[in-house]
Amino acid sequence: MEKSIETIWKEGFLNRDALIAPKVNDIYNMKSIHIIDKFQKLFLINIWGIIIGSSLLFIASYFAGALLAGSIVLIMMLWVAYTAYQELKALEKIDKGQSSYTFLKSFKDWISKSIDRYGKMYRVVYPVLILVFYFGIWFSDIFAGKREMVAANSNDMVFGLHIYTTIIIIIAAVLMGIFSKAIHSKDVKTIYGGILRKLDLALAEMEELRDEQPLS
Amino acid sequence: MSNDFYTSSILPYAAIIIKICRAYTNTQQDFEDYYQEVCLQIWKSRNNFQARSEWSTWVYRLSLNVSMTLLKKQKNNRQRLASDKLPSDISDEPCIFIDDSLEQLYAAIRQLSEVDRGVILLYLEEKTYQEIADIIGTNPNNIGVRIKRIKVRLKKILDGKIN
Numbered sequence: 001m002e003k004s005i006e007t008i009w010k011e012g013f014l015n016r017d018a019l020i021a022p023k024v025n026d027i028y029n030m031k032s033i034h035i036i037d038k039f040q041k042l043f044l045i046n047i048w049g050i051i052i053g054s055s056l057l058f059i060a061s062y063f064a065g066a067l068l069a070g071s072i073v074l075i076m077m078l079w080v081a082y083t084a085y086q087e088l089k090a091l092e093k094i095d096k097g098q099s100s101y102t103f104l105k106s107f108k109d110w111i112s113k114s115i116d117r118y119g120k121m122y123r124v125v126y127p128v129l130i131l132v133f134y135f136g137i138w139f140s141d142i143f144a145g146k147r148e149m150v151a152a153n154s155n156d157m158v159f160g161l162h163i164y165t166t167i168i169i170i171i172a173a174v175l176m177g178i179f180s181k182a183i184h185s186k187d188v189k190t191i192y193g194g195i196l197r198k199l200d201l202a203l204a205e206m207e208e209l210r211d212e213q214p215l216s
Numbered sequence: 217m218s219n220d221f222y223t224s225s226i227l228p229y230a231a232i233i234i235k236i237c238r239a240y241t242n243t244q245q246d247f248e249d250y251y252q253e254v255c256l257q258i259w260k261s262r263n264n265f266q267a268r269s270e271w272s273t274w275v276y277r278l279s280l281n282v283s284m285t286l287l288k289k290q291k292n293n294r295q296r297l298a299s300d301k302l303p304s305d306i307s308d309e310p311c312i313f314i315d316d317s318l319e320q321l322y323a324a325i326r327q328l329s330e331v332d333r334g335v336i337l338l339y340l341e342e343k344t345y346q347e348i349a350d351i352i353g354t355n356p357n358n359i360g361v362r363i364k365r366i367k368v369r370l371k372k373i374l375d376g377k378i379n
Contacts, residue, residue, distance in 0.1 A: 005321055005370055009340040012318025013231070021230040022248040 036094070036107050039195050043088055046191065050081045061136065069136020076125055076132075083121055087114050104203050111196070115188060119181030126180050127173035134169045225262070226255055229275045235341070236276070239325050239333045240283040246290075254282045269350065276343075277351045280334045287330055324373040328366060335359065336366045 003011075012018060054077030061070020087110075094106045137143055138161065147160065156163040176183065189196065226233075237250040258278055265274050325333055331352065338348040349356035 003317060005336075005367065005374075006340060008315075008317045008321045012315040012321070013235075015315055018315065018318065019231045019234050021227065021234060022251050 036091070036103075039107075039192060040088065040091060042192060042195065043084065043091070047081050047084045047088070050077050050084070054078065054081075061140075064137075065141025066136040066139065069132045069140070072132045073129065073136075076128055080121070080125060083118070087117070090114075101203070101207075104199060108199060108203065111188075115181070115185055118184050122180035122184050123177050126176035126183065130169060130173040130176055134166075221259060221262070222255065225271070226258055226275075229272055232272065232275050232341070233279050236279040236283055236334075236337055238322055239337055240287050240330075242326065250283055250286055253286060254279045257282050273347065273351060276338065276341075280337075280351065284330045284334070320374060321370070324370050327373055328369065332362070332366050332369075335362055336370070339363050339366075 054074050057077075058070040058074040061067055061073070064070075091107075091110055094103065094110065138147065150162055151157055151160065154162060158166075233251055233254050237247050237254060241247040241250050258275065261278065265271065269277075325336060328336065334352055335348060338351060343351070345356045345359040348359050352359075
């Protein structure tokens with residue numbers, strides 16, 4: 001005779017082995033690895049974005065008659081991309097086999113160190129980019145008409161540059177250099193903000209878990 | 217999660233969690249992950265329990281919600297990775313019960329929609345229509361009809377497989 005599903009259910013669970021609970025342990029392992037994987041993907045996209053963007057800018061500078069400026073920007077941005085690639089390599093070296101808490105802590109440490117290293121690099125990169133953009137555009141072929149017009153209507157010119165505009169740009173470049181770390185930190189928060197919030201939440205939860213007795 | 221909380225508030229209801237997680241997973245690895253996630257969510261949401269219902273009812277509800285959410289996520293991930301044959305998909309140890317009939321019944325339940333799985337599990341756990349409706353969040357009048365339909369479907373799937 002065919003059994004009803006109700007009977008199968010009842011009889012099936014009479015055997016205690018069917019209801020053995022698995023051990024609850026290291027629950028955050030998968031989650032933490034997932035957070036970092038996501039970050040790595042975004043980081044890699046960012047590196048490619050830098051390479052593609054600066055290459056397009058280089059091509060545009062060729063057509064605008066500002067090849068020197070385009071070349072300097074390309075070299076600077078390739079330096080940034082290379083540094084980012086080295087940082088990514090360092091991130092990949094973080095041992096995924098350690099406890100989730102230590103794993104995420106190592107990741108957080110990597111972010112702090114990375115922001116610090118980038119901050120130092122951008123102290124040079126930001127001012128150079130501003131100055132190169134300014135000089136590059138000002139002396140480019142497509143800007144020749146405007147340059148001549150300003151020169152004809154102003155007495156405040158030195159070496160073909162408008163003094164006050166140049167002073168403002170230099171001040172801006174110096175300020176960018178001084179505040180490079182803060183600017184980069186804000187950049188990181190804008191791009192990776194969601195993941196960093198998740199990371200902080202996960203770490204806060206784990207710290208709460210660590211304060212209590214672990215499951216045996 | 218403290219040992220005390222697990223022993224006093226989760227372990228006595230582990231059977232509920234196990235039965236539900238089994239219905240939403242195909243492999244032992246997935247089952248263990250789902251079980252752990254449900255336990256973690258119970259612990260995290262413990263302060264939201266307002267004693268309007270029994271603790272066991274709340275555990276049913278939470279286990280179903282977590283399992284359904286995880287299944288959805290897993291489906292999305294599998295769709296994204298559809299072109300890649302993941303070795304883990306092939307090599308994962310399947311969920312197997314000692315009782316063959318129960319194994320067949322679970323295999324049939326896994327062919328149902330996410331909600332239908334929840335409904336039939338609660339029915340098999342001898343919950344009243346009102347309780348099922350409360351847990352699922354629907355009208356109790358619809359539950360009876362739905363259960364009849366699910367039973368017909370299960371009977372079709374199981375036809376000839378179980379004696």
